[in-house]
Amino acid sequence: MKYYSLNHNAKDVGFLEAVQKGLAPDRGLYFPKEIPTLNADFIENINQYSDHEIAYRVIQPFVGNDIPKEQLKKIVKDTLSFDFPIVQITENIATLELFQGPTLAFKDVGARLMARCLAHANQLDKKKKITVLVATSGDTGGAVADGFYKVKGIEVVILYPKGKVSEIQERQLTTLGKNITALEVEGTFDDCQDMVKSAFIDPELIQNVNLTSANSINIARWLAQMFYYFIAYKNRPNPEKKLIVSVPSGNFGNLCAGLIAQQMGLPISHFIASTNVNNTVPEYLESGEYTPKKSIQTISNAMDVGAPSNFIRIQKIFNNDFFKLKKILSGFSYTDKETEKAIKEIYEQEGYVADPHGAVGFLGLKAYIESQKEPSSYQGLFLETAHPIKFADAVEKILKTQIQIPERLKGVLQKEKFCFPIGDYQELKYFLLSR
Numbered sequence: 001m002k003y004y005s006l007n008h009n010a011k012d013v014g015f016l017e018a019v020q021k022g023l024a025p026d027r028g029l030y031f032p033k034e035i036p037t038l039n040a041d042f043i044e045n046i047n048q049y050s051d052h053e054i055a056y057r058v059i060q061p062f063v064g065n066d067i068p069k070e071q072l073k074k075i076v077k078d079t080l081s082f083d084f085p086i087v088q089i090t091e092n093i094a095t096l097e098l099f100q101g102p103t104l105a106f107k108d109v110g111a112r113l114m115a116r117c118l119a120h121a122n123q124l125d126k127k128k129k130i131t132v133l134v135a136t137s138g139d140t141g142g143a144v145a146d147g148f149y150k151v152k153g154i155e156v157v158i159l160y161p162k163g164k165v166s167e168i169q170e171r172q173l174t175t176l177g178k179n180i181t182a183l184e185v186e187g188t189f190d191d192c193q194d195m196v197k198s199a200f201i202d203p204e205l206i207q208n209v210n211l212t213s214a215n216s217i218n219i220a221r222w223l224a225q226m227f228y229y230f231i232a233y234k235n236r237p238n239p240e241k242k243l244i245v246s247v248p249s250g251n252f253g254n255l256c257a258g259l260i261a262q263q264m265g266l267p268i269s270h271f272i273a274s275t276n277v278n279n280t281v282p283e284y285l286e287s288g289e290y291t292p293k294k295s296i297q298t299i300s301n302a303m304d305v306g307a308p309s310n311f312i313r314i315q316k317i318f319n320n321d322f323f324k325l326k327k328i329l330s331g332f333s334y335t336d337k338e339t340e341k342a343i344k345e346i347y348e349q350e351g352y353v354a355d356p357h358g359a360v361g362f363l364g365l366k367a368y369i370e371s372q373k374e375p376s377s378y379q380g381l382f383l384e385t386a387h388p389i390k391f392a393d394a395v396e397k398i399l400k401t402q403i404q405i406p407e408r409l410k411g412v413l414q415k416e417k418f419c420f421p422i423g424d425y426q427e428l429k430y431f432l433l434s435r
């Protein structure tokens with residue numbers, strides 16, 4: 001498979017080169033030259049396949065000959081080392097729990113696949129060590145740190161805004177050590193992101209350090225997210241009903257992966273883009289006008305994105321045809337107040353603790369199903385993108401109850417924090433050059 005830049009000003013590359021580069025040299029996002037379709041037989045008989053076999057078949061056409069069969073199978077197996085349970089909440093709404101990975105975030109899946117693909121590329125090409133540079137507002141950093149921990153030939157440098165990530169998130173970034181370095185930035189998430197952007201276009205750094213990014217612009221992180229849509233389809237409750245999936249969205253990488261899965265032949269009948277008040281995409285679906293904005297802070301902070309970076313890929317899937325997209329995707333957005341009310345209702349009426357992101361997904365799904373002529377003909381699925389413990393402050397305040405800390409988090413809370421303070425871009429640059 002070849003990938004081209006959506007800015008159309010860079011040469012086509014294979015899978016591994018696209019993974020290594022992250023962004024194309026013309027600053028465009030990579031996109032596959034074609035979207036492969038899967039054998040209808042395979043989809044029909046999907047429950048005869050293991051999760052690992054499904055994931056291998058889904059990713060293989062995107063990788064092509066870049067990774068030999070046995071190695072790719074191993075990479076997929078190592079990536080999917082946990083399950084994706086479905087919990088039925090109401091009669092026609094269930095949740096797909098994507099938070100069973102090591103850092104309790106759905107981003108674990110993409111980070112783990114990307115780390116293993118990069119490690120494979122590195123073995124072939126031992127020239128220079130690779131430095132993964134990433135800015136985080138919380139969950140990305142933890143998933144990337146864990147996914148790349150002890151991966152040979154790869155150094156990870158994570159920038160996070162001091163005092164603006166939760167304690168659990170900070171521990172996940174700062175306690176691993178080895179090839180993972182956390183830089184605590186005196187500033188906001190936007191400042192962190194600006195520094196990372198400056199680093200990627202700094203000629204002196206480009207000359208001396210082999211930098212790549214681990215955001216969802218990277219195709220390995222993005223495409224890996226298809227896995228759980230297929231696995232969820234296999235395990236879906238009420239298979240006689242039409243399946244609808246609601247995706248709590250920020251940068252829209254997760255939803256974009258779902259849409260690619262559907263293009264490959266997965267029978268999902270409709271998608272919902274559920275957002276908080278950062279509603280650039282729902283507004284676009286309503287008006288046809290795409291107007292990126294500055295982001296607004298909310299309690300579902302991993303979705304505080306005003307200019308979603310993957311939306312251009314979604315438009316490409318539909319050849320920029322607004323009406324084609326609108327047939328498959330609906331959008332809904334919610335305020336913090338509405339989200340809090342939903343968390344309370346889901347808990348009091350159904351006994352399920354949703355996190356703020358999942359709650360937004362629930363609301364969008366419910367609104368869509370209720371607007372349909374025959375609500376009972378649908379099985380809705382909303383993605384639970386993080387464990388509620390990661391947003392314990394907000395959730396515990398709403399529910400007036402304490403959330404149990406999962407076993408696998410306890411270790412991280414006892415370890416010592418280690419990070420370097422960074423004041424400005426020059427300090428970051430000096431840090432990267434001096435290693």
Ligand SMILES: *Cc1c(COP(=O)(O)O)cnc(C)c1O
Binds near residue numbers: 105107255357
């Ligand atoms: C990253 C994240 C999202 C948003 O995912 P996108 O792919 O950027 O749309 C939603 N929920 C949580 C908890 C996240 O960490």
